[in-house]
Amino acid sequence: MTTSATPAVPEATNARIGVITFPGTLDDVDAARAVRYSGAEAVPLWHADADLKRVDAVVVPGGFSYGDYLRAGAIAAQAPVMRSVIEAARGGMPVLGICNGFQILCEAGLLPGVLIRNASLRFICRDQWLRVENTSSVWTARFEPGAEILIPMKNAEGCFVAGEDVLDELEGEGRVLFRYVGDAPTQGNPNGALRDIAGICSADGRIAGLMPHPEHAIDPLTGPTDDGLGLFFSVQDFIGSLQTAGV
């Protein structure tokens, strides 16, 4: 298998990318580091504060917000900062949900479907191969079509579920962003996710969510690859194009 070509560092875009911290969030520090590493400014956002601080995009990072009480992401989806994120996202602001962040975006209604307990009932922690199925979204445009990437995955509730009609719509509109690939038992679909779906996006490609962790794969020193950088470069390309266009 081959990874995508390592993207070149983009021109400085002065992009401001918010990273939310909820009680129980774990990966905000790595997400902020990935934002900075890719050349943008990381702006801390707080769950109880509705102020988005004029950010150009938001990353909802992983962890166990509110202890996964009720359902993973259900309480966080009602937090003051998420009300602002939902409003801004509906106005076109790019949003990326990673792991618990993906669960939160689904619970908030920004993405369809829901993440349920892994079919094995086990917490699964491993480096995971994914195929980038859509390379025209705001968060994946830097990847080459058909690119296969290796990034860490760690969750107990990563099994993507949606109605057949929703799944057909996602497939038909090219909104399946990432799919699990490779051969069992060490690769392939780890959790029973329907149609091997690891990540999806909104119809306009601006709101994206995935269970594996691109922010943990930005430097071969600390991750399996630097494949995760592609998402952070992609959104900066998009923000830069808006700035160039004077939007």
Place this chain on the structure above:
Amino acid sequence: MARVAVDVVIKPEILDPQGKAILAALARTGHPGVSSVRQGKHFDLEVDDSVSDDDLEQIAGTLLANPVIETWTVSRLGGNNHHSEPALAAPEAAL
């Protein structure tokens, strides 16, 4: 004040790995006659008169349950005739 019970269950067509694990445990512990287990959630709410049936439906359908995977029932339990249930006898203690 009124007591309300909300029961949330996973839709029949949605995989319930926890229910399957419980079913397997029942078979191991001498209950092979049980053919299906679906795990759900039960909520006891104490509400005042301002909370309408529509409000309760909204509470259940937007927060307590996720309509993508779950169905729910809302039952008003009435006044003081539920002392037999320890969990309801002193709800303030849970706060």
